[in-house]
Amino acid sequence: MALMIGALILGFAAGRCRLLPDFLRSKVSAMGSLALIVLLFTLGLSMGSDEQIIAALPVLGLKAVLLAVGTVMGSVLLVWGATRLGGRRR
């Protein structure tokens, strides 16, 4: 957790304060994409290696659809409720 937040703050500060030389600045997003590709490959690797996950994929997919609907409905309801409250106050 500390690693993630530290990396986020460090990255933000480096971008904001122009800490990196020009030739490195353009490389940062490429480094990020490369890291993402490596991570997704390893995630795929552990998914594919795990028989239980492969067998559970249809069930996981169904759960995922329900959870996705839940997140969309929850966020829509809260923002909608807040806009209605805000509108009434005005």
Added chain:
Amino acid sequence: MTWKILSSLAAGLLCGFFLRVPEGEIVGLAPDLALAALVFAVGFSLGEDEQLWAKVKALPKALLAVPFLIAAGSILGAVAVGPLCSVPPAEAALVGAGFGWYSLSGVLVSQSCGAALGTLTLLANIFRETLAILFTAVVAKRFGNAVAVAPGGATAMDVTLPIVAASTDPQTALLAFYSGTVLSILVPIVIPFLAKLVH
């Protein structure tokens, strides 16, 4: 980028399926370093955008709360449907905290809570992006412009931004960009925090 994401995931899946790599051999120092590099790059691109601050200042103050309402609503909504699909509250909360950013949330959750929950997080957030693409225009019409920013979550700053812009007005497009940015920053903060509740 989308095809790169999907093809690296698919390549990993196929390799894993045929080679059967034991879980212990995948986790090492490399994923941690790669994760830090990825999050660093996210922070960097946000910090580098000088116009970002001017854009945020141009928004009405009341709208600044929108991304935090979206964050709370996403997590609560996932927890609420958890019992329907037998997903415990802490795990549902983690899935919801991806805010639609499936690549980052998928890897973050799989690193801290294992590949099974990581897979669920990845899939649910892919579906969230799909739902946002399909229903943003409907939400704008039925519930009002500001609410149209909610379905996309973190993707409102990139993938679903054009859809929000097309179905609302310029100020809402600005709100979408701001909200997506805040939610993107929240993903690597909230997920590690919630992951502690699962253990």
